[in-house]
Amino acid sequence: MTYDLNKRLAELSHRSVHNSLTAEEHAELEELLLTSPETRDEYFLLLDLEYGLAKLAVEETGRQSLSLPEAVVRPANQKREQPVVTPLRVGYWPLLALTLVGLLVAPVVYWTASQTSVAQGDHQVEGKSKEARSGPEIAPAVAAMQIVQLARSRFFGEPRAFAPGDTLALNHDYALVEGSVQLRSRTGAEMIVQAPAVFTVHSAERVLLKVGECSVYAPKGAEGFRVLTPQAEVVDKGTRFSISVNESGEADVEVIEGAAEVFTTQETSEPIHTGLLLEAGEGRVINSMGEVVAGDGSQFGRTYKSILPDRIISFDVTPKEDPEPDKLLMVTAQRGGKTVSYDVNQLIGFDLIHFKVNQNINNLTTPLLSVDPKHGDDTRRRAEYLDRDHCLCTGILNPGGSATPLTSDPDINNEDLNKRTPGLAVRFHEPIVNGPGADIVFFDLHVVVHPEDGDPFHVSPTHFEPGLKSHTIGEYDISLVDHGSHQLSSFRLYGFDRRIRSLDELCQSNHNGGVPHAVPAKVIATGIDLSDLGYPKGAEVRELFIQDAMDDENYIDPVFIGGFPPVSSTSPAEPTSTEE
Known part of the structure; x- marks a missing residue:
């Protein structure tokens, strides 16, 4: 040739x-x-x-x-066969x-x-740097668009839960029905999409937002990144901007930094076209008729998100092959926009000081091979399954609750045990200082056939003061379907011979010796932010009261609770991208 x-x-x-x-x-x-x-x-x-x-x-x-x-x-190892020349036949x-x-x-x-499915990628988006190779690289190794992080996100119609590092298919409609997701294109442009939203990745430089909200950051080298909407096209000029698209196709565009050029769909169809250049602090609405009008200046900047919400990001445990499987090792959280990882020994422990059920008498779990004696005693052995043990197969399960959150102090000391408040109370070994984001991590054993969002629960002060309130947690940061949830090894569930009304009864009562739990279960996790209970920043909290929210017949099953150490007094620097 x-x-x-x-x-x-x-x-x-x-x-x-x-x-x-x-x-x-x-x-x-x-x-x-x-x-x-x-x-x-x-x-x-x-x-x-x-x-x-x-x-x-x-x-x-x-x-x-x-x-x-x-x-x-x-x-x-297969050799190339030499071509055999044969005469042509009819x-x-x-x-x-x-x-x-x-x-x-x-x-x-x-x-x-x-392309219709998502290719599983490395869970670390920033991969190892490739060694330089001579000659042109024909096949690109970096995907057009990749998931960086997710926050309580759920996509409709996808075959599995997404994880950081997953690649998004091109020309496929993604329907984000809950939470938010951070994306990064091959060019370096970053995009946070908030539910409810429907979007399509056309290429590393073009994304169609059909409905929903997104925030875009294009660093140097990623200029020219485009977000299309039903009535407009926004071209980045090295900037931060946000777009909100409603179901009629109307798009609200706001430029936070730098500049962006806005085109209507009619303008983009013309051979030679110029758009409207918006600079920092400017915004426009492209309505459903394709007309460019002024936006609501009083709402400017509220849509743009530079980072995902503070949350529990992940946790590490020993694998099932380990001699001590399901043992918590580390927790990673975003607090005040900064990612922090804590070794389990850095977490602040607690003492269980109160426990009372409503009806459920299955209140204890241990690993399958660790059998708790049938007969109780006067020690705190059973309480320590929750307040001294790092294994996520051990816990004190099914505390009582109330459909209505507390508005006054719970009763945990009444001599008449029947009058005590259902739920559990904890006293931390040292004060938990209210800082940015979650201050406490809560782990729950959750059977896989139960609702995927987890069991809601109330968190309350043990002593109410002006400004303090109960807070209901209805969603977990790491839910049952989340890629970060942990499949537990086999464990035993213990049924007591009576309804437990106090911590003493928990420790002293007899149970059935424990039976292997037949249904698989996972551990899910969420954070507790003391600010949600009305505590001011810097407040020190020693005790908390936790109740099931009684939304259904399923109760919470706490297997680990830990307080985060105080964060540094130095505020984290303002992030320069949507990456944490």
Whole structure:
């Protein structure tokens, strides 16, 4: 083949693998493949190179940028067979043509089909830096759009829960029905989408927001990032901006920093068009008729989000293969916009000082091989399953509750045990200082057939003062369907011989010796922010009261509670991107 023909074949082969051939180019590639065996052999060499580079990227980074059909990728130990020249026979060319068309279309169809699903990527978005390689990189190793973080997010109609590092498919409608998600494009542009929203990633430079809110930050090098809406197109000029699109297609655009150019859909259809340049502090509304009008200045800046909400991000536990499985090791939280990881031994412990149920008598759990004696005693052994134990298979379950949160002090000392308040009370070993974000982490054992959002519960002061109130937690930061929830090993559930009304009864009563729990369970987690109870910043809190919210027949099952150490008095620097 000539140099020009070889070059053209390489271009068309590359585009075929990446599903970017036009109809004319497709026909051109078919014609080239029918010209000679040499051309066809070169085509297979190019396919091997494309998929070989993609496979190398998977091995080095853990991220898959191309589907790898085994029928196309030749094993390394398989030698290439020399072509055998045979005389042409009647009917050979039509058969050859059909075969080559099939070989050409198969990788493209395979690649197209793979775009409907999300490729599992590395959970660390910032992968290891690749060693420099000589020559041009044909197959890109970085996805067009990748998930950086999620906060209580739930997508409708997706086959599984997303995780940080997952790649989003192109030209696929994503319906975010709860929470928020932070995305990063290959160009470096970052985007936070808030539910409810429907969006489509067209490329690393173009995202269609059909409805919902998004905040965009484009650092140097990512200029030109575009967000399309039903009535407008916003082009970044090195800036931070937000867009809110309602169900009628009306878009509210606000520029926080830098500048952005806004085009109506009518303007973008014209061969030569210029848009409206908005600078920092300016905003416009493109209504459902495509008209550009002034926005509500009093609401300016409320849509833009530079970071995801403070929350419990993740937790680490020992695996089931460990001699001590399901043991909590570390908790990572975002507090005041800053990500902080705490070793379990850094968390502030507590003493269980009160426990009373409503009806449920299954109040204790241990690992399967750790059997609690049937008969109670005068020690605090059982209380320590919750307040001294780091294993998430141990806990004090099913405390009582109330559909109505407390508005006055709970009764935890009445001599008449029947008059005590259902729930549990804890006293921390040292004061919990109310800081930014969550101040306490709460872990709950949750059976997989129970509601995926977790069991709601009330948190209250043990001593009410002016300004203090109860707070109901209805959603967990890490829910049952979240990628970060932890599947527990086998455990025992213990049923007591009576309804427990006090901590002494919990420790002294007899139970059935424990039975293996038949239904799988996971551990989920959420944070407790003392500010939600009315405590001012810097306030010191020693005790809390926790009750099930009695929304259904399922109760909370606490297996671990820990207080966070005080944060540094130095406020975190203002973030320069949407990344935490």
